[in-house]
Amino acid sequence: MEFLAGKIVEFYRNNGRIFPWRVKRDPFRVFVAEYMLVRTRAENVVVPYTKFISEYPSLEALTPGIRLKQDCVDAFSSLGLIRRATGFYLCLEKLLKTGRVPDEGERIEELPYVGQYIRAAVRVFGFGIRDTIIDANVVRVLARFHGLKIDDSLRRNRHFTELVESSVPADNFVHYSYGLIDFAAAVCRKTPLCDSCPLCTVCRSAKTKT
Numbered sequence: 001m002e003f004l005a006g007k008i009v010e011f012y013r014n015n016g017r018i019f020p021w022r023v024k025r026d027p028f029r030v031f032v033a034e035y036m037l038v039r040t041r042a043e044n045v046v047v048p049y050t051k052f053i054s055e056y057p058s059l060e061a062l063t064p065g066i067r068l069k070q071d072c073v074d075a076f077s078s079l080g081l082i083r084r085a086t087g088f089y090l091c092l093e094k095l096l097k098t099g100r101v102p103d104e105g106e107r108i109e110e111l112p113y114v115g116q117y118i119r120a121a122v123r124v125f126g127f128g129i130r131d132t133i134i135d136a137n138v139v140r141v142l143a144r145f146h147g148l149k150i151d152d153s154l155r156r157n158r159h160f161t162e163l164v165e166s167s168v169p170a171d172n173f174v175h176y177s178y179g180l181i182d183f184a185a186a187v188c189r190k191t192p193l194c195d196s197c198p199l200c201t202v203c204r205s206a207k208t209k210t
């Protein structure tokens with residue numbers, strides 16, 4: 001596992017993508033970005049995220065009401081995810097009441113339509129707390145690396161989730177987590193580029209061509 005983490009961190013340092021939400025560790029901005037990133041490509045989020053953050057750079061800049069609601073609708077309709085706009089607005093209202101983005105996992109998951117992915121992403125990228133991010137990208141890379149069949153039940157498989165958790169290094173877990181996402185987008189894609197992959201000598205999927 002140390003080999004995997006080391007290669008992914010190295011990959012990130014050499015090939016990591018730069019997105020506006022990665023520039024500064026800011027829990028509010030990370031929360032906004034991660035809410036937008038669910039079920040869409042990162043490249044598509046750049047414009048609505050930048051527009052929203054230029055209007056509302058911090059939690060303190062938000063004022064609940066019709067204008068904020070409309071800006072939420074505009075952001076999510078441009079992503080083709082208009083149904084998520086209401087949940088996002090409700091989250092912002094809740095955050096305003098408490099005055100901060102929480103760093104405790106349970107409190108983050110109390111926010112409307114926030115699940116394991118956003119919880120972990122906010123903790124890792126927003127607060128620098130070690131946590132395990134599991135999304136489709138992570139599942140694809142880790143399952144292939146261990147030679148496991150990818151299906152809908154894998155995410156709920158305890159043995160697999162423990163494998164994913166134990167792959168997160170004690171240090172450099174922010175770069176590792178960004179790196180896995182970028183590595184899945186560039187190398188371990190749906191059609192993987194095994195011949196140019198830095199993991200190919202030990203990847204069980206590459207060895208068995210599954």
Ligand code: SF4
Binds near residue numbers: 141144193194206
């Ligand atoms: S060798 Fe192929 S399947 Fe294995 S991690 Fe690399 S790209 Fe993915």
